[in-house]
Amino acid sequence: MAWDIFLTEYRNYLQLERSLAENTVSAYIHDVIKLKQFLDFSNPKNDPLEVKPSDLHNFLEYVNELGMTVHTQARVVSGIKGFFKYLLYEDIIKENPAELLEAPKLGRKLPDVLSTEEIDRIFNSVDLTNANGQRDRTILEVLYSSGLRVSEAVNLKISNTYFDIGFLRIIGKGSKERLVPMGKSASKHLKIYINEVRIHQNPKPEAKDIVFLNRFGGSISRVSIFTMIKKQVNLAGVHKKVSPHTFRHSFATHLIEGGADLRAVQEMLGHESITTTEIYTHLDRDFLSQTLKEFHPRA
Numbered sequence: 001m002a003w004d005i006f007l008t009e010y011r012n013y014l015q016l017e018r019s020l021a022e023n024t025v026s027a028y029i030h031d032v033i034k035l036k037q038f039l040d041f042s043n044p045k046n047d048p049l050e051v052k053p054s055d056l057h058n059f060l061e062y063v064n065e066l067g068m069t070v071h072t073q074a075r076v077v078s079g080i081k082g083f084f085k086y087l088l089y090e091d092i093i094k095e096n097p098a099e100l101l102e103a104p105k106l107g108r109k110l111p112d113v114l115s116t117e118e119i120d121r122i123f124n125s126v127d128l129t130n131a132n133g134q135r136d137r138t139i140l141e142v143l144y145s146s147g148l149r150v151s152e153a154v155n156l157k158i159s160n161t162y163f164d165i166g167f168l169r170i171i172g173k174g175s176k177e178r179l180v181p182m183g184k185s186a187s188k189h190l191k192i193y194i195n196e197v198r199i200h201q202n203p204k205p206e207a208k209d210i211v212f213l214n215r216f217g218g219s220i221s222r223v224s225i226f227t228m229i230k231k232q233v234n235l236a237g238v239h240k241k242v243s244p245h246t247f248r249h250s251f252a253t254h255l256i257e258g259g260a261d262l263r264a265v266q267e268m269l270g271h272e273s274i275t276t277t278e279i280y281t282h283l284d285r286d287f288l289s290q291t292l293k294e295f296h297p298r299a
Helices: 002-017 022-042 053-065 070-089 116-124 131-146 150-154 184-200 222-236 244-257 262-269 274-295
Strands: 167-171 177-181
Touching: 002 022, 002 070, 022 053, 022 070, 053 070, 116 131, 116 222, 116 244, 131 150, 131 167, 131 184, 131 222, 131 244, 150 222, 150 244, 177 262, 222 244, 244 262
Parallel strands: none
Antiparallel strands: 167 177
16 A cells, blocks of 8 residues: 555656656656566565665566666666655655666667658658548648657647747647747648648547547547558658657758757757757768868868
8 A cells, every 4th residue: 555655646746846747757657666566576565665775676687687678777767766766855765775776878879760752752642632631741741840749749739839930839848848940831731731621520629729630529649640650651662660759850860961050959859958969960970970081180
């Protein structure tokens, strides 16, 4: 019972005091539940107040044996450290058993990127003769034109769409707001969808202000967007592993390769740290290397 009580209080703390996004909160809670389930095997009466550092190290060995990626393992460590830090903060425990817990070292993986030709092929594979086709093309246009996360596209509101200035108001991670410009093509398709297609979809009361609707008039789901993209990628004959995030990666990479200022791209992506955005500069490494060879006096 103690686990349930502390998990509920920890969730409230993450939501109310830390103001974290619901997806982040759920991930942290799920990671602590994994720890509880692991400890239940050795002691069904296990108490979160009696967890030892050795218990946590054994759990991490178990997680590693499951074959989880280093990124997932790092997030699990972060969730567990946050939980026990909270218990210490609330003076529920006197010593933090997770204080010396270390996450596996993360390698910087270069994201998959689509070429402009591949993006055109995917866009052109959409059948615009039906309502869902116009919606799907618009989703693709917005993901690539504005670099949105899939959750941001799902929650995009009509009231946050400013056609007069060509911007979208986005509520991102941690409920942080940012203004993101739209390209001409995305703006054109968004207008067509909202004014000519969406008005016939009978939106439910709770989705009255939501841009992208499913066939029942509710907000489209993340899974539906993943499925739609997989379908269009296959139809376009693009042989890459493509997700909604691939369009966000491609948006950032194409901007930076075209000479865009790194801080401007950081602002549009909603990254807190410039180092997160800097991963996209690695994709143009050959160009930078060639520039050094041609123009640096000691190259």
